[in-house]
Amino acid sequence: MTAVAVDNLTKRFGDLAAVDGVSFEVPEGQVLAVLGPNGAGKTTTLEILEGFVSPTSGTVRVLDTDPCRGGRRWRSRIGLVLQSTSLDPELTVEATLALYGSLYPRAWRVEEVLEMIDLTEDAQTHVGVLSGGQRRRVDVAIGIIGRPEVLFLDEPTTGLDPEARRHMWAAVKRLTQAGTTVLLTTHYIDEADHLADRVIVLASGRIVTDTTPEQMRAQGGPSTIRCPLPAGVNATDLPDTLARHLDPDTRTLEISSDDLTGSLRDLLAWADRHHYQLTGLEVGPPSLEDAYLTAIGQPLAL
Amino acid sequence: MTDITQPAATPAMTDTNTTRLPGIPGLLGAQIAYQARLLLANGRTVVVGLGLPVILLITAVSHGHVSALTAASRGSFGLTLTAWNTYGIRLVAAREAGILKRWKATPLPRSAYFLARILATMLVAVAAGAVTIAVGVLLYHTPITATAALGVLIVFILGAAAWAATATALTSIIPTVEAAGAIMIAIYFPVIIISGVVGQISEPHWLHTLASYLPAQPVIHGATVALRYHAGSGPLLPAHDLIVLAAWALGGLIAAVALFRWEPHRPTQRRPSRAR
DSSP: OEEEEEEEEEEEETTEEEEEEEEEEEETTOEEEEEOOTTSSHHHHHHHHHTSSOOSEEEEEETTBOGGGOOHHHHTTEEEEOSSOOOOSSSBHHHHHHHHHTTSTTOOOHHHHHHHTTOGGGTTSBGGGSOHHHHHHHHHHHHHTTOOSEEEEESTTTTOOHHHHHHHHHHHHHHHHTTOEEEEEESOHHHHHHHOSEEEEEETTEEEEEEOHHHHHHHTOSOEEEEEOOTTOOGGGSOHHHHTTEETTTTEEEEEOSOHHHHHHHHHHHHHHHTOOOTTOEEEOOOHHHHHHHHTTOOOOO | OOOOOSGGGOGGGSOGGGSOOOOHHHHHHHHHHHHHHHHHHSHHHHIIIIIHHHHHHHHTOBTTBOOHHHHHHHHHHHHHIIIIIIHHHHHHHHHHTTHHHHHHTSSSOHHHHHHHHHHHHHHHHHHHHHHHHHHHHHHHOOOOOHHHHHHHHHHHHHHHHHHHHHHHHHHTTOOSHHHHHHHHHHHHHHHHHHTTSSSOOOOSHHHHHHHHTSSSHHHHHHHHHHHTOOTTSSOSSOHHHHHHHHHHHHHHHHHHHHHOOOSOOOGGGGOOOOOO
């Protein structure tokens, strides 16, 4: 079953095409991350899927319904979290969730949702005094309380500290285990890597990449060995196989090759022979960030 | 940890078309209660809607008595401050924060949310007016009978509807909370001052006539007439006041429905194309 179908979607604001001929389908249960720089059309696409904005041309179906015509029944089957946190500050977390829960035919119990977002201890806290990360989780709780079949998350962790982001990821993961289809927009490549089965990269309103995090990583190039030369080591001591990878300015070896194990063996054998300690040695997988920057056409920062 | 992987919890496995949506009357009632709680949980609502009018009532005590006119005007002050300023500014704040947009996307019928906000405001505004008059009755010998109280209640309900409906319409075209504060106050004070909320104005005559067609003076006048009512004193409520308030309520509601916006004003949506 297809949960979301987008066909040749275009949205213009004046002479700006915020979304320009985008097509994709999301099967039921998939977690899709939409990546892209600011102004790429991520939020506009999401708002069209949520029924807030009508397309200039093209068709959109969410749960087999045109979002602009989605009635109460349809709205009870989707959940959403807007880009900015939007909560009344005056009441407690529990009172807020209880009210939203009462709108849906098969809502989670408030205690269940509080557990999912890890806010059980703050049930009686007023929303207005929560930290930014906690408020954002309440926002997500409202989005999921009706057991949505499709959940839209617009930059759910932008502006959160690393710990709050981990909490948020855990909450989304628990939800996706229940089979919910999720569309999330994000600036963070690691977020897409963590949560998504599939990644779409938008730039200037068009899809430039539609892939999985693993494949995207593979497009980032081969794995890399980095190793600053230990102090006092003469560059001329290096064997020829390694010397050509040396950046003389930074005195760092940068080896990107398909035969990483061979290069690593040479490097370690050489260090062993001379009793050098390679304290700064790094062996890294190809960076998803590089693949992303390549996809949106930015020069790689090397 | 909640086991959310159990089959019953899987959305795909539930036949959503046979699950009944919650009934609308219950949802409307719950939403009115929620909105009223939001208003009362906000300290400013209580201080402005109750504290200020009661202080102005006490400063007008004469020989231990508060007249029907003074009680009615101070009560109308609390009512209008709540149904106009407090309500209007909060509505803009909620809209610009995306709260209305979020509610729009829920299965709550949109008309229920819209009505609940207005009805909850009317409830709190009428309560603010009633408490002020009750202070006069209980502490300062303001005359009242059961019939009079019913008359005041009717005038206050109509008055609150007139102010809240008109505020809903006006705030739809105000883009920011800051502007809302300034515009609501700039309209409010001239209206209530010529209407005699803080002291009667008798001259010039045309000003008095104008005020009788605005929604503040009929609330004060209607409530005063009701408080002074006794058997054989004429009608409980002046028809003119009721008609003016009903007209404002109805006109305000029609304009509010036509103009209402759920989503924040976002200048960034219309940004010019970037040179790239």
